[in-house]
Amino acid sequence: MASSSSTTHPPVLKQPVKLACVQLASGSDKAANLAHAAVKVREAAQTGAKIVVLPECFNSPYGCDYFPSYAETLLPSPPTPDQSPSYHALSTMARENAIYLIGGSIPELATSASDPSQKTYYNTSLTFSPTGTLLATHRKIHLFDIDIPGGITFRESDVLSPGNQLTIVDLPEYGRIGVAICYDVRFPELATIAARRGCFALAYPGAFNLTTGPLHWELLARARAVDNQLYVALCSPARDLAAGYHAWGHSLVADPMAKVLAEAGEGEGIVVVELDGERIELARRGIPLRDQRRFDVYPDVSRVQ
Numbered sequence: 111m112a113s114s115s116s117t118t119h120p121p122v123l124k125q126p127v128k129l130a131c132v133q134l135a136s137g138s139d140k141a142a143n144l145a146h147a148a149v150k151v152r153e154a155a156q157t158g159a160k161i162v163v164l165p166e167c168f169n170s171p172y173g174c175d176y177f178p179s180y181a182e183t184l185l186p187s188p189p190t191p192d193q194s195p196s197y198h199a200l201s202t203m204a205r206e207n208a209i210y211l212i213g214g215s216i217p218e219l220a221t222s223a224s225d226p227s228q229k230t231y232y233n234t235s236l237t238f239s240p241t242g243t244l245l246a247t248h249r250k251i252h253l254f255d256i257d258i259p260g261g262i263t264f265r266e267s268d269v270l271s272p273g274n275q276l277t278i279v280d281l282p283e284y285g286r287i288g289v290a291i292c293y294d295v296r297f298p299e300l301a302t303i304a305a306r307r308g309c310f311a312l313a314y315p316g317a318f319n320l321t322t323g324p325l326h327w328e329l330l331a332r333a334r335a336v337d338n339q340l341y342v343a344l345c346s347p348a349r350d351l352a353a354g355y356h357a358w359g360h361s362l363v364a365d366p367m368a369k370v371l372a373e374a375g376e377g378e379g380i381v382v383v384e385l386d387g388e389r390i391e392l393a394r395r396g397i398p399l400r401d402q403r404r405f406d407v408y409p410d411v412s413r414v415q
């Protein structure tokens with residue numbers, strides 16, 4: 111039964127921290143995309159941001175036709191440096207700027223050890239520590255398969271396989287952050303579980319489009335924020351009308367009361383927001399959802415495996 115008396119909860123964000131979403135323009139040259147990302151991550155870090163988020167598929171154009179040719183196997187110690195370039199570029203960006211880097215996402219190729227001809231592709235986000243160590247790997251769980259007549263048809267599952275684990279990353283000085291990718295934001299269960307496991311924020315590298323972007327991008331960020339009373343950061347590529355896929359842009363951060371604190375436009379830009387644990391606690395004290403849940407009436411999704 112829910113309790114209406116105030117329960118004490120430890121703060122979920124240990125100290126204020128600046129988070130930056132880097133809305134990047136990427137093209138077809140992977141090496142150029144990585145070099146450009148490094149410049150922009152440095153710019154973001156120079157604002158004092160200690161957590162930096164990149165967009166979905168920041169090292170390639172976005173589309174099923176591109177995933178196999180841009181995919182790389184994630185190798186911490188590649189036999190030659192040109193293998194696994196995105197992994198190593200991201201690790202270097204995190205280390206050189208002493209930041210936590212939620213490295214957008216990249217197409218990943220996983221090859222079966224027993225049968226190297228068996229290839230599996232994922233849409234994968236890598237998070238690195240300020241020393242450049244890989245902290246987490248999130249493989250997009252919910253693949254972007256939609257068909258809106260007159261709008262957009264997309265079938266990631268034609269090429270990609272889904273991940274099957276939710277990702278919560280421990281940032282020792284700050285607390286926990288949940289990481290998922292784009293379409294994953296539509297699934298509130300994932301966000302709720304992350305929140306109930308103590309996350310102060312959810313970060314979604316994403317790339318909405320010109321059909322669902324104007325309708326749902328901000329709405330979903332604010333919905334996940336208000337449901338869970340935490341910060342939500344969405345990081346998009348910049349819009350490029352010459353590309354095959356037109357990203358919505360509008361990277362943003364919503365606060366625990368679902369207020370959008372900062373938002374980019376369509377072009378490149380860096381959105382920087384200071385996340386403050388007191389804002390989370392204030393929202394949770396004022397509207398004490400945590401202590402009012404009626405698990406006697408409905409199941410606790412955070413306990414559903």
Ligand SMILES: O=C(O)CCC(=O)C(=O)O
Pocket residue numbers: 166253254291292293294296316317318319322323326
């Ligand atoms: O959910 C949407 O409308 C867009 C999702 C998307 O673009 C993606 O998952 O990459």
